Amino acid sequence: MATTAAAPAHAYGHDAEHTGIWSWLATVDHKRIGMLYLFTSLFFFFVGGLEAEIIRMQLQGPNGKLVSAETYNQLFTMHGTTMIFLGIMPLSAAFFNFLIPLQIGARDVAFPRLNAFSYWVFLLGGIFMNASWLLNAAPDGGWFGYAPLTTRPYSPGMNIDFWLLGLQILGVSSLAAGFNFITTIINMRAPGMNLMRMPMFTWAAFVTQFLIVLAFPVITIALVFLMFDRFFGTNFYTIAAGADPLLWQHLFWIFGHPEVYILILPAFGLVSEVIPTHSKKPIFGYPVMVFSLILIAFLGFGVWAHHMFAVGMGPVADTVFGVTTMLIAIPTGVKIFNWIATMHGGALRFTTAMLFACGLVGFFTVGGLSGVMHASPPADLQQTDTYFIVAHFHYVLFGGSMMGIFAGIYHYFPKFTGRMLSERLGKVHFWLVAIGMNLAFFPMHMSGLLGMPRRIYRYDAGQGWEGFNYASSIGAYILGVGMLVFAWNFIRSLRSGKIAGNDPWGAPTLEWMIPSPPPEYNFARIPVVTSRYPLWDMKRPELTVEVPHTQRGDRAVQIDIAGKDAGTPHPGFKGQANQPAESGPHIETETYTLKQLGIVLPDPTIKPLITALGLTIMLTAPLFMHHAQLMEAAGKMPEAKTGMVMFWILALGGAGLMVGMLYHWLLTPLESEHH
């Protein structure tokens, strides 16, 4: 039974069994999981933002008294950790989940249940980490957790335990997702979509996944060492046993610097979709944009020690890491120039999405240039660990990542939900955020160069920092108001935004040829892809005739470059009664039931959620062990004994739950018989 595409009320379900809370807990649909990622990470983003506002209130004037030193240290640690691991990374993951299958013309990701598992682990990890606030034991060692400060002798509380266990939980989520998306992109592209026809966002996502799967194991090792030091008495970072603290720093930054690109490349990808669409021009220099992504990622693994110029590595190491860091500016610059060249000669529509995309180009440039400034080690000795660095990376992460993500949200909200975000509120949001972020972060360059250290909860009057800090705080409040406007816009538009239709922006890529929100099977007919811009080829063929289409691989799927069928229909479409064999670029406006299409989709299952729960319970257990050790030290033996009993119950129970459920999961087929 066909329903009309313009009725978004059906959201992701077509019948009763697809609605209600259970349908969300058991979902394996990449679009629903994407939405879960979006809502959850936006929630955590607001939590991290609230922490930032308290920090700015504390620093608004000299010798602020709003929070104590301990609370401040928890706030800045959790602000950084939250924004990176619970805000920006999962916001990108929301787009990965929702968009990758749609952009490559697939019906789901390669491992739908693993995808659900990734989300639940992320959610539980985020809850675990933030639960520390309830015990007044939020992590307080900085997001970088430098040893030996984070070892037991110097951080005897549970604060660091929450951090290192929470990050390990979150790492499982990122790694599972990373392998899933790599497999998806390599194996599940629609026929004809060779790598050089992939949309730019998918390319950015693809490169990002490699960064994730190569960088996260390194921090996992660093964290496991720290965990063993703290719980089992090993000496990886024990100063008294002669440990070298630089072990932690190298391990952390071998992860930490690629992490920066994990945060920024997806935003680059989103902007590379938004700018061409809203300029009505294809991306300028597609191959160079792809290669610069790869080059940034590659070089990103060879620059980590530029975070360590002050540790005294010696002149040779300083030189090497200084020069490699400068080199990264080249591919990054190319991307900026190519975005501007894409706009050149276009017909720019300044929708909110486009404004945010231009915001990225303009503001990220500031962060990029200040990055070159501390690529020079001698200059960095005056800049590192001052507010100059805080200014730099907020221009990169807010001016870059968040601007790109907001561009992506305004651009893709119609595809996600079937409704448009309000453009009027969107513009208010953009201008408040643009003004707020510049007022908040630009003066930090000055306070840093004028000698203000980072991570201080108070500063004396008369140091010349008052004016800049006051301005930063006002900027942060304006930014906060802008985010409230966004929240209002988001919530309101979910219910009553304008109906979007398939393709509200006139975009060129596959995700726009299907209804909004997409039906659960995504594509009734898997498209055969003949170019980078299939929808433009179809709607405005006169404009794309000169497109330098590569024909490589086309013969294998038996299509001509013009999109005409070469004779044999794609094997996947044989014998579908009501479908024409021809599936080149086309618009799908009707939706069907799975039965009509003869498609089998994976069954909903709760197993990934329960497996994730087992993992989280298992990693909660060490907290009780620590509690027991504290009680033992205090001479409270009954409490110590109870703590150890709890440890064993949770560790074994959690591990048993995880392994058992995983086993059960692996023995259950992905999809049941045709229903």
Add this chain to the structure above:
Amino acid sequence: MTATPRPRRRLHAALTAALALALAGCSADKYPNTIFEPTTEFNREVLSIFHSLFFWSALVFVLVEAALIWVMWRYRRRDGQPEPRHVHGNTTLEIAWTLIPAVILVFIAVPTVRAIFRTQAKAVPGALQVQVIGHQWWWEFRYPQYGITTANELYLPIGRTVNFELRTNDVLHSFWIPRLGGKRDLISNRTNYLWFTPDSVSENAWNGTCNEFCGASHANMRFRAFTVTPAQFEQWTVHQKAPAVFGAVAAQPGGAPVAAGTVQAAERAKSSGAPQATVNPAAPSTPVTAASYIGYPSERLPAYTVPNAPIPDGLTFTAGLTGDATRGQQIYSRSACIGCHVISGNPMSVGIIGPNLTHFGSRLTLGAALYPNDEKHLALWIKNARAMKTGSIMPTLGRGEYDPILATTLKSGLSDQEIADIAAYLHALK
């Protein structure tokens, strides 16, 4: 070899002028910790690199933002506009804007590498050696060539290269005096080095900070550096080497304890000369009399080096108490104080956990440059250091005070009068 091409030189001059204008507002009068007014060869080198970095960054910034804004304005969609032509790239252009940044980077990289090797070379022979030892959350400074140990206040002679040997007693810290040099981390189980030559024309006082997050009171781990003339520095070392004046006096029966013992806070605050005059001659066994310079004169301290952290709420001290230094010395010598502090000249006081207090009375700040070293702050510090400075290892000592780390209220401990006596003793240690 050849002069810079004219247009670039002009551009350079114009930008430098703009930079100078922009930074004129950043003068040291208003911004005492600015990196823009270097006073060492190290900072001059860094600043020249910064200028070059700033020049190129500003140039690129202006060009990129101008191009962006021009494109946004020029190609905004207009009514009735035809579809834009689909341009897919331009190899020449793309090669150009790959190579141009690469060339700019060469201009930055060459002086950078030169500066790296220059600033990280070995310090000149004959440099003043200073060992910096980081503690949570204070600084220990040792002058091995002079046999001096002091804390939180650093004296450096103008015109002589100082070579810092940086170590830490616990977690990582980072040593930074923005006006004098770049920062260098203090790494556990490692020794780092940093050298520079202060070249200011007259004696001056500078702020120093810890820049590596080191735990609860990271923000409260500060210090002061004083650049003084070589003659003043020699005098200072002579004085620092000598045992504590008051200790020497007390050890001598029938000396002049009255003069030193009744030194009052008010007098000391009024002038640093008067107590010196009364105290110094009273130490006959040492050449202290010869020391005409025992420390940076408090009345000439620049305002930015006078700490102004507020006293925590709820912390009070009985008003009007007058401390007696002799009594203070006795109380000090039988209290927990001696377990952590050295006062050379006081044979009981040999602990090495806390700062060396031998010449505490001539210091201008206390608690790692957190509070001014006056009667009131010192008394409150002794009474409850953990309330005065979060996480302080120095225990709470005042009777009836709440110890935030042990989470208990002290039933026994020092009375306010005893604290005032100890404060008087410590302040007598010029």
